[in-house]
Amino acid sequence: MNRHYWLGKIFKGVMTYFIVGLFALFAALPFYQMVIIAFKSNADFNNPRENNPFIFNDPPTTDHIVYLFEQTEYLTFILNSVIIGVSVVLITLLFATPAAYSLARLTGRLGERLGILIFLVYLIPPTLLFIPMSQVVSFVGLQNSKWALVMLYPTFTIPFCTWLMFGFFRSIPRDIEEQAMVDGYSRFGAMWRVVLPLAVPGVLTVVVFSFMLTLHEYIYALAFTTSSSEKPISVGVTTELVRGDVFFWQSLMASAIIVALPIAIVYNLFLNRFVAGLTMGAVKG
Amino acid sequence: MSTVETVALVKHYDNDVIAVNSIDLHIKEGEFLVLLGPSGSGKTTLLRMIAGLEKVTSGKIYMGGRDVTHLPPRARNLSMVFQSYALYPHMSVFGNIAFPLKAKGLPYQERKKKVEWAASLFGIEQYLQRKPRQLSGGQRQRVALARALVHEPSVFLLDEPLSNLDAQLRASARDEIKQFQRRIATTTIYVTHDQVEAMGMGDRIAVMNHGNMHQIGTPQELYREPADTFVATFLGSPPMNLLNQKECIIGFHPEHFLPKDIIHEESPRFEFPFRVTRVEYLGADRFVYGIVPSESGHTRVISKIPSLVTVPLETDQLYTFAVLKEDMKYFDKKTGKRIDPIPFSMAVFEHAEV
Ligand SMILES: Nc1ncnc2c1ncn2[C@@H]1O[C@H](COP(=O)(O)OP(=O)(O)O)[C@@H](O)[C@H]1O
Ligand SMILES: [Mg+2]
Numbered sequence: 001m002n003r004h005y006w007l008g009k010i011f012k013g014v015m016t017y018f019i020v021g022l023f024a025l026f027a028a029l030p031f032y033q034m035v036i037i038a039f040k041s042n043a044d045f046n047n048p049r050e051n052n053p054f055i056f057n058d059p060p061t062t063d064h065i066v067y068l069f070e071q072t073e074y075l076t077f078i079l080n081s082v083i084i085g086v087s088v089v090l091i092t093l094l095f096a097t098p099a100a101y102s103l104a105r106l107t108g109r110l111g112e113r114l115g116i117l118i119f120l121v122y123l124i125p126p127t128l129l130f131i132p133m134s135q136v137v138s139f140v141g142l143q144n145s146k147w148a149l150v151m152l153y154p155t156f157t158i159p160f161c162t163w164l165m166f167g168f169f170r171s172i173p174r175d176i177e178e179q180a181m182v183d184g185y186s187r188f189g190a191m192w193r194v195v196l197p198l199a200v201p202g203v204l205t206v207v208v209f210s211f212m213l214t215l216h217e218y219i220y221a222l223a224f225t226t227s228s229s230e231k232p233i234s235v236g237v238t239t240e241l242v243r244g245d246v247f248f249w250q251s252l253m254a255s256a257i258i259v260a261l262p263i264a265i266v267y268n269l270f271l272n273r274f275v276a277g278l279t280m281g282a283v284k285g
Numbered sequence: 286m287s288t289v290e291t292v293a294l295v296k297h298y299d300n301d302v303i304a305v306n307s308i309d310l311h312i313k314e315g316e317f318l319v320l321l322g323p324s325g326s327g328k329t330t331l332l333r334m335i336a337g338l339e340k341v342t343s344g345k346i347y348m349g350g351r352d353v354t355h356l357p358p359r360a361r362n363l364s365m366v367f368q369s370y371a372l373y374p375h376m377s378v379f380g381n382i383a384f385p386l387k388a389k390g391l392p393y394q395e396r397k398k399k400v401e402w403a404a405s406l407f408g409i410e411q412y413l414q415r416k417p418r419q420l421s422g423g424q425r426q427r428v429a430l431a432r433a434l435v436h437e438p439s440v441f442l443l444d445e446p447l448s449n450l451d452a453q454l455r456a457s458a459r460d461e462i463k464q465f466q467r468r469i470a471t472t473t474i475y476v477t478h479d480q481v482e483a484m485g486m487g488d489r490i491a492v493m494n495h496g497n498m499h500q501i502g503t504p505q506e507l508y509r510e511p512a513d514t515f516v517a518t519f520l521g522s523p524p525m526n527l528l529n530q531k532e533c534i535i536g537f538h539p540e541h542f543l544p545k546d547i548i549h550e551e552s553p554r555f556e557f558p559f560r561v562t563r564v565e566y567l568g569a570d571r572f573v574y575g576i577v578p579s580e581s582g583h584t585r586v587i588s589k590i591p592s593l594v595t596v597p598l599e600t601d602q603l604y605t606f607a608v609l610k611e612d613m614k615y616f617d618k619k620t621g622k623r624i625d626p627i628p629f630s631m632a633v634f635e636h637a638e639v
Contacts, residue, residue: 182337184359
């Protein structure tokens with residue numbers, strides 16, 4: 001019986017790791033492929049019928065990475081993306097946090113309905129909005145500027161993040177902040193010192209989420225930035241490394257990996273809190 | 286220390302609930318006042334208005350003679366212990382207790398001294414570095430109390446602070462709070478729905494129901510002279526017996542409803558037929574449940590007999606029980622308010638001249 005028990009346990013462990021391993025492989029394969037391609041020489045890459053596409057048939061080369069940095073505005077794109085991302089994150093936090101807090105606390109049952117209404121705004125697809133938005137952009141004189149994106153992205157990050165933070169704030173007991181008010185703080189002081197520290201997972205979720213949205217947004221970026229000095233990464237590399245029907249595949253892959261790696265690392269560091277953030281918003285929101 | 290006064294205090298919630306209906310309270314300096322009432326009677330609402338957490342619909346609140354009706358909580362120099370204790374989960378016990386001092390801008394060294402003083406009062410010095418979630422219910426309650434008194438408030442507000450403790454802890458915590466309040470002599474308003482707690486702790490008790498104040502008085506006053514039938518039936522375990530008469534409602538405590546034979550022959554008294562249905566022996570007392578038959582219907586009545594009295598009582602037997610005339614209370618049939626003694630029609634035996 002004891003032997004059976006151990007066999008069962010081992011079998012279970014093996015199965016678990018086998019399945020998890022399979023999924024990990026499935027998820028990692030595109031990344032592997034990207035890394036391989038990024039370092040492939042043209043001769044190797046352009047002959048997939050005879051060469052195995054999963055390995056280096058010719059010695060790897062860094063030519064295409066050098067090309068990416070020296071012949072395109074890659075660093076400018078990254079810088080633009082960071083500027084846009086950070087600005088949008090700050091703007092979103094600045095608006096979504098107080099909005100969510102007041103919805104959660106001050107308006108009773110009405111707050112919940114308004115919260116859902118605000119969330120509905122998020123569901124309007126940008127593809128519908130970019131034509132009217134172009135009117136707005138030209139009205140404020142931000143054609144061909146990354147600041148147009150800084151202005152536009154909050155139109156969808158704020159609604160979503162307000163809704164997300166709303167769920168968070170509601171899960172924090174009112175007693176605790178009233179206690180802080182009795183203990184000598186103003187409502188703002190109570191929010192700053194007691195509510196916000198407890199909402200850190202929510203704030204982190206908002207940061208990660210808004211940053212990611214700005215990073216992979218394409219329609220607005222394509223419509224409102226035309227010169228290389230203003231483009232964010234998503235539009236920058238795809239317009240400069242695709243010329244007509246010529247794709248600079250190796251450089252494209254390299255550009256994607258260089259951006260994806262640091263994000264993946266940060267993401268993993270905060271993964272637990274991030275998941276808590278999303279599920280809390282979903283359950284309580 | 287300061288007085289607390291409410292004048293015609295009213296709270297209507299948006300949903301047309303009148304939670305507090307024109308309450309006049311005058312709490313003396315250093316007094317321990319208990320707000321007593323069943324759940325939903327408006328005790329928490331009244332307390333929250335005094336704390337400044339709930340907007341007042343109309344009326345005034347004074348503290349130490351100062352009108353604080355529209356001041357925020359932080360301008361009232363009070364502290365409050367919530368039913369949930371509301372400890373700050375992200376701070377250590379030290380951080381929790383020091384929090385009100387931080388608001389006052391005390392330098393670290395002084396904060397540290399005061400926190401250690403407050404912690405030692407409640408015997409929680411060894412937990413200062415722990416987080417609230419690492420504490421038991423009783424320890425949490427002590428942290429909440431320590432935090433409430435560390436900044437030496439002039440008024441202490443406690444909302445059912447013992448209801449999350451188990452019965453054993455509750456008794457000792459009740460004692461501790463009471464002793465402690467005597468020592469620091471801070472004006473205290475204590476909310477509870479437990480009349481035993483109220484009777485044991487309060488210098489005075491304010492009895493509320495449906496947002497109305499029924500009576501304010503010392504435990505003895507409430508017991509001896511209940512203002513109306515609500516107070517009479519809410520206090521005491523078991524509570525007062527009420528009998529409907531044509532002219533009024535009469536009431537008497539179970540411990541005053543005794544077998545006729547053990548009452549002194551000379552004492553003026555009322556006698557009742559009493560059919561015993563059940564007898565319970567509870568250590569020091571015998572609870573006798575039964576029915577007083579009359580034309581207007583049978584009324585359930587309880588008698589509480591000290592176990593020193595060994596008169597045998599059998600179920601389903603009819604006995605004659607009696608209540609001393611001086612122990613009989615009278616209430617108006619319509620309003621339920623207590624009235625002066627009036628003759629009532631029930632066949633009674635008045636032994637001696639009054
Ligand atoms: N925020 C609120 N909104 C609407 N009605 C409330 C609110 N808080 C309490 N009430 C109502 O007011 C009445 C008194 O409640 P409360 O003061 O909590 O009583 P207690 O503390 O004596 O149990 C109850 O009928 C309750 O339903
Ligand atoms: Mg209550």
